[in-house]
Amino acid sequence: xxxxxxNLSPSQQVGLLFVLVFGILAAISVAAFVMSLKxxxxxxxxSQKLKEFNGVLRTSWLMSTVFWIGWTLGETVATxxxxxxxxxxxxxxxxxxxxxxxxxRSLVLAFFVVLPVQFALVITRRFDLVTVFIPVYVFLxxxxxxxxxxxxxxxxxxxxxxxxxxMVCVYGISHVPALMLLKFPNYEGKNAFLVxxxxxVVQSCMIVEYLVGRRLQRPxxxxxVSKSFNWTSWLIAVVAASLLGGLLAGLTPFKPAQAxxxxxxxxxxxxxxxxVMKALKRDRGIPNWxxxxxxxxxxxxxxxxxxxxxxxxxIFFHSVRWYFGL
Numbered sequence: 001x002x003x004x005x006x007n008l009s010p011s012q013q014v015g016l017l018f019v020l021v022f023g024i025l026a027a028i029s030v031a032a033f034v035m036s037l038k039x040x041x042x043x044x045x046x047s048q049k050l051k052e053f054n055g056v057l058r059t060s061w062l063m064s065t066v067f068w069i070g071w072t073l074g075e076t077v078a079t080x081x082x083x084x085x086x087x088x089x090x091x092x093x094x095x096x097x098x099x100x101x102x103x104x105r106s107l108v109l110a111f112f113v114v115l116p117v118q119f120a121l122v123i124t125r126r127f128d129l130v131t132v133f134i135p136v137y138v139f140l141x142x143x144x145x146x147x148x149x150x151x152x153x154x155x156x157x158x159x160x161x162x163x164x165x166x167m168v169c170v171y172g173i174s175h176v177p178a179l180m181l182l183k184f185p186n187y188e189g190k191n192a193f194l195v196x197x198x199x200x201v202v203q204s205c206m207i208v209e210y211l212v213g214r215r216l217q218r219p220x221x222x223x224x225v226s227k228s229f230n231w232t233s234w235l236i237a238v239v240a241a242s243l244l245g246g247l248l249a250g251l252t253p254f255k256p257a258q259a260x261x262x263x264x265x266x267x268x269x270x271x272x273x274x275x276v277m278k279a280l281k282r283d284r285g286i287p288n289w290x291x292x293x294x295x296x297x298x299x300x301x302x303x304x305x306x307x308x309x310x311x312x313x314x315i316f317f318h319s320v321r322w323y324f325g326l
Contacts (some may be wrong), residue, residue, distance in 0.1 A: 273311020
């Protein structure tokens with residue numbers, strides 16, 4: 001299969017993937033609709049799990065659509081598109097984190113300086129600066145700006161929340177388009193498939209975890225954070241999605257074993273990152289970043305759709321860059 005995929009031209013690979021991916025998503029969507037009809041009279045736990053699955057499915061549709069838009073419009077436009085995603089994700093995060101008047105300067109710095117500079121560094125392929133700009137320079141600058149605002153009340157907590165939001169929403173998401181700008185030998189014009197690979201294996205892991213958990217009915221491993229997460233379902237999902245990544249090696253610059261390893265890294269970091277974001281939601285006292293399909297911040301629950309990528313993308317990007325010496 002990998003030999004067959006590698007022998008196809010980029011346009012043929014795109015056409016095949018378009019049919020395959022959206023065909024699978026359509027089939028799963030129909031199956032989910034049928035399950036919702038059967039579960040109409042089930043208990044609340046089943047209904048809640050079905051809602052969570054539908055959320056994962058909507059995320060899969062969104063990420064797949066973003067992939068095709070990015071492929072069609074080119075690297076620069078795709079990077080700007082993900083910059084907008086980061087902007088609205090950060091807006092959603094900050095809206096649910098109490099701020100004071102003394103934080104206004106720091107917020108302006110985050111939205112209108114840090115975010116555009118980070119994505120500008122991505123577009124210009126300054127990956128060494130992409131790596132350290134936020135966790136080093138910005139993390140030191142934010143508390144300085146806050147201190148100059150002369151408001152010490154809950155100073156540490158306020159700055160930690162803003163730094164965490166920038167790290168997840170800006171730093172994490174910026175590494176998705178950065179994958180399209182890596183230069184692999186003999187892989188010109190195909191880097192968007194790395195974004196597809198990352199999104200596909202992470203979302204497959206999330207879907208398999210839900211389906212296996214629904215079948216096994218194991219007690220949750222962290223019930224105060226997630227009623228659906230358990231280690232058995234998680235491990236099965238990670239292994240299954242990693243093997244699926246091996247089957248997609250022909251679309252990537254990886255050999256099959258390398259594709260399995262990279263998919264494993266992406267699935268572990270993405271799925272556990274999703275769990276971390278659930279813990280943040282519990283801390284904020286909300287069930288979802290967006291409620292009933294309408295975001296409480298006007299962003300339609302965007303963080304629910306990209307939270308796994310916020311964690312998976314930077315770890316996947318730096319693992320690939322380190323292993324291949326790019």
